[in-house]
Amino acid sequence: MFGSREKCIEAQSNIKTILLLFALFAIGLFEQTTNISSGSYGPFSIGDSKAATLEKVERITAIVAVEPVPPDDIYLVRPTLKSIHALDKSNGILVWLDEMPFPLRIEMSGNAVTNKWGTVQKCLPSQTRLGMACSEINRLSPEIAIGFSRDDVYKTIIAFDTKLSKQVGPFVVGLQEFRTGKNKSEPEFRKLILANDAWQFDGLKQLSRYKNPFYSRVTLYFSGDRLSKIRHWSAPYEMP
Secondary structure: OHHHHHHHHHHHHHHHHHHHHHHHHHHHHOOEEEEEOOOEEOOEEOOOEHHHHHHHHHHHOOHHHOEEOOOOOOOEEOOOOOHHHHHOOOOEEEEEEOOOOOOEEEEEEOOEEEEEEOOOOOOOOOOHHHHHHHHHHHHHHHHOOOOOEHHHHHHHHHHOOOOOOEEEEEOOOOHHHHHOOOOOOHHHHHHHHHOOOEEEEEOOHHHOOOOOOOEEEEEEEEEOOEEEEEEEEEEOOOOO
16 A cells, blocks of 8 residues: 555656656747857857947847946845855845845945845735744844955855755846836946946847747847857746
């Protein structure tokens, strides 16, 4: 009896694994990523200046549709004192707990913390996991003081005693003011874009192998003032 139950559980687990592998395979079939590091792609040419590139972007989409993004795709699960140094180049540090939304955001200038935000005064208890993560984020925030050095921040995050898992990543400092509408100045937004080394926007659908892709996301990477890499990701259907 117990053996049959174990076999049933094992079979269900195998089916789930097969379905997951099939889903990953299907996603791989129905998406396209093109990376360009030399020559031209659409209107863009590797080696163009930021100013010249931004002019070309504006011919494709409105300036408000462009976003600066972190130049490095970093998402660390269970960071250590060694691995967390992957964030050394970022002045914006995100801290999630248990992979829940609404992370703690830590802003730095030079080697010092200048701002923190993301906590709320009252955590909603309706969703247990979300409420627990919220409460723990509220407990972590006071342990990171304005003026803390980068090493102080790293040590505090790693040493924070919680039963929840930790995740960290980078964010672009200053972007949130435009997302929330607190800052609507187009010259200031343009300045923010030009100050960052990676931009993202939707466009260039005509360069996708799909006739009318649901997604067509272009990321431009710069080294200094020059365009050094272009990544174009597209997919024909909406992803879950």
